Amino acid sequence: MSKDALLVLEDGTHLRGRGFGATGTVTGEAVFNTGMAGYQEVLSDPSYRRQIVAMTAPHVGNYGMNPDDMESDAIQVAGFVVREAARRPSSWRSQGSLTDALRDADVVGIEGVDTRRLTRHLRDRGAMRAALSTEILDVDALVERALASPSMVGADLASEATTSESYVVPAAGETVHRVVALDFGMKRSIVRGLAEHGAEVHVLPASATPDDVLALEPDGVFLSNGPGDPSAVTQGIATTAGLLGQVPVFGICLGSQLLGHAFGADTYKLTFGHRGVNQPVLRRSDGLVEITSHNHGFAVQASSLGEQTDEYTFETAGLGTVEVSHVNLNDDVVEGLTAHDVRAFSVQYHPEAAPGPSDARYLFERFAQLIRGAN
Structure with missing residues (x-):
């Protein structure tokens, strides 16, 4: 009863x-x-x-x-x-x-x-x-x-949600490249998405340093999703900043926010966040609108990326030009970042979305292409 x-x-x-x-x-x-x-x-x-x-x-x-x-x-x-x-x-x-x-x-x-x-x-x-x-x-x-109860602002929950031990997930088929995934609360379907595109995935906890990552000689680094306030994930931000320019980097959700911080930007808390499977996102490179899955309560403040050179492009302090590559059509929130001078990009939404939609699955192949272009 x-x-x-x-x-x-x-x-x-x-x-x-x-x-x-x-x-x-x-x-x-x-x-x-x-x-x-x-x-x-x-x-x-x-x-x-x-x-x-x-x-x-x-x-x-x-x-x-x-x-x-x-x-x-x-x-x-x-x-x-x-x-x-x-x-x-x-x-x-x-x-x-x-x-x-x-x-x-x-x-x-x-x-x-x-x-x-x-x-x-x-x-x-x-x-x-x-x-x-x-x-x-x-x-x-x-x-x-x-x-x-504690507020979500200032909460470092990635340290709670991360893996306690590093582990390896083999590629689904032939191993094409090695990727280190920093786990800030990573979904299983993300690891599957990387493995399906030829990656042998070495998963490290959120406490990993740049030396920990580079010791594995990765072809690329992935920054995962996760809970809490991105500004509180100080080790993740420092590690990301230490890897930029040395290895290709791809981030999803919290990983996108950490990449923004590594570029020098700030993040802010959204009023009620984006959570669902029906968010329209504009891919600015060609004007395509993707219907996407979201789960985030924080976002990157575009104006804090650096000196603005046009509506969506910013000159960072020391890491070159960064572009806001994707924009949410409901509220203009930053949905993706692409660096022009270091090999890095990110999206705020979930290309691995289950049960869907699947509009953004191509982003795993984009990461694979970025790695191939770097080698």
């Missing part, structure tokens, strides 16, 4: 519903995801660490859970919010229910709440601290818990 549950935001907004999954009390940053599918990838993406995620799709869990679609070894979210959780999954691939998966992972969920209301509130007021409980059903007491 389900228990009563309460979700509160730090501004006092509250929603009552039914608990599912584990019981208990959790805190985190309340955010929303607009994907109609892909809830398992959301749950297991390390970039959602310390976040209470609300899905805007009204019915979640209908195709169950399976180990093949996990993006990490465990469910990563702090809490999960849905309008209705499926009681019985219906898919030949399913090996368990959403409710059971949350319970086994000790993650608290709440259903029976108005996720449309919650989403509109977060769009208006911004992502904020929240608390979710099946134990504390007094609004004021739970709001106190939310207010006592």
Whole structure:
């Protein structure tokens, strides 16, 4: 039998519903995801660490859970919010229910709440601290818990989400080149994408130094996605800066923000972030619009890259010219960087997106081409 549950935001907004999954009390940053599918990838993406995620799709869990679609070894979210959780999954691939998966992972969920209301509130007021409980059903007491929880600003969560040990993933077929991937909370599908394009991938933890990376004699370096505030990932920024000009670099999501910092730029927190599988991004090189998958709450401040030479091009201090290569058509947020004088580029969105879309899969081949051109 389900228990009563309460979700509160730090501004006092509250929603009552039914608990599912584990019981208990959790805190985190309340955010929303607009994907109609892909809830398992959301749950297991390390970039959602310390976040209470609300899905805007009204019915979640209908195709169950399976180990093949996990993006990490465990469910990563702090809490999960849905309008209705499926009681019985219906898919030949399913090996368990959403409710059971949350319970086994000790993650608290709440259903029976108005996720449309919650989403509109977060769009208006911004992502904020929240608390979710099946134990504390007094609004004021739970709001106190939310207010006592840490802010996402200044949080170095990459050091928590990273691998504890280095490891190697072989190429899918013939090994064409060696790539060192710095793991700041990397999704499994990213490693698969690199391996499918001929990379033997050597995964190193977020604490790796430039010497650690160069000791492996890589043909290229990949900067992964991950949770938290990019400005707090000081070792990752220093390592990236130390590698620029020595080896080709490709970054995704947090990796793009770290590359921006390495160029000398600042990052800032978005009001409610980009989370979903339907974000339109303009590829400025040819005017193509890609429909892309996103999960980020911070972005690079373009004007801080250096001296502006035209609308999208900047002269950095010591690393040459950097161009804003991709732009979000919803809000003009920087979605990609390309360096003209050192071999580096990045995108803020996810070319490896599962279950989709696949518009940006070509970026793995672009990285392979950059490596081939450097050798």
